[in-house]
Amino acid sequence: MAIIIFGSLLLIFLIFIYPFLDLKYTKPLKEKKDSQSRLFYYKFAIYSEWIVVAFILLFVLVSASTFRDIGLMLPNQNISENLGMIVGFLVGVLAVVFVLMKIPFYRKYQNSQIGEIDYMLPTTKLERKWSVLAAITAGVCEEIIYRGFVIEYLSKLPFDIPPAYIVLISAVIFGFAHIYQGWKGFLLTGIVGYAMARVYLSTGSLLFPILLHIIIDLRAFLFTKKIPEETDATVKI
Numbered sequence: 001m002a003i004i005i006f007g008s009l010l011l012i013f014l015i016f017i018y019p020f021l022d023l024k025y026t027k028p029l030k031e032k033k034d035s036q037s038r039l040f041y042y043k044f045a046i047y048s049e050w051i052v053v054a055f056i057l058l059f060v061l062v063s064a065s066t067f068r069d070i071g072l073m074l075p076n077q078n079i080s081e082n083l084g085m086i087v088g089f090l091v092g093v094l095a096v097v098f099v100l101m102k103i104p105f106y107r108k109y110q111n112s113q114i115g116e117i118d119y120m121l122p123t124t125k126l127e128r129k130w131s132v133l134a135a136i137t138a139g140v141c142e143e144i145i146y147r148g149f150v151i152e153y154l155s156k157l158p159f160d161i162p163p164a165y166i167v168l169i170s171a172v173i174f175g176f177a178h179i180y181q182g183w184k185g186f187l188l189t190g191i192v193g194y195a196m197a198r199v200y201l202s203t204g205s206l207l208f209p210i211l212l213h214i215i216i217d218l219r220a221f222l223f224t225k226k227i228p229e230e231t232d233a234t235v236k237i
Helices: 002-016 018-030 035-062 079-101 104-115 125-155 162-178 179-203 206-224
Strands: none
Touching: 002 018, 002 035, 002 079, 002 125, 002 162, 018 179, 035 125, 079 125, 125 179, 125 206, 162 179, 179 206
């Protein structure tokens, strides 16, 4: 019952509050496209997501749930097999990204996609440092929130929901969290969320979804313009 109450409150926050906070903080960034607004948004994303995860982890500690229930475990293999899976997974993904980057059509597609969120891309060394932290945070925290906990919550409801529907619902919630990117961003992140959920359920671990999520978020920085040298006018923290 505890997970139903806590999960319901969290779901209300994730659907009816959090996406609109993102809209609130990205609006001035879209208008100004300045360094101060970008840094503020990076920090908001980092701090807010870690706060949500902290509440989830605290709930797990004080409830009957376990970290395994939300995917915080290695895949069901021995240590050597896990290391081999991790290395193979990363090498495979990086190889695919490298090959795709050489295809003109894919590069054109990626450039048009990045153009939709160009206001979020770093333009200084300081911004890049914070954007990398934001990408890593998103990879870890969003997988714990939208895959680990949301899927566990939906599977524990008093009425049965078929696993395929649970995956779909979690993907829609994840996509709606990115509504500030417009309807295209909603659809794209929803599809990515669906794929991540499938990977999670097939391995029983959030390890691979987290690694893949981080790589996807970091890939955007391959398309940014060369970062200029910081000047006295650059925002400092």
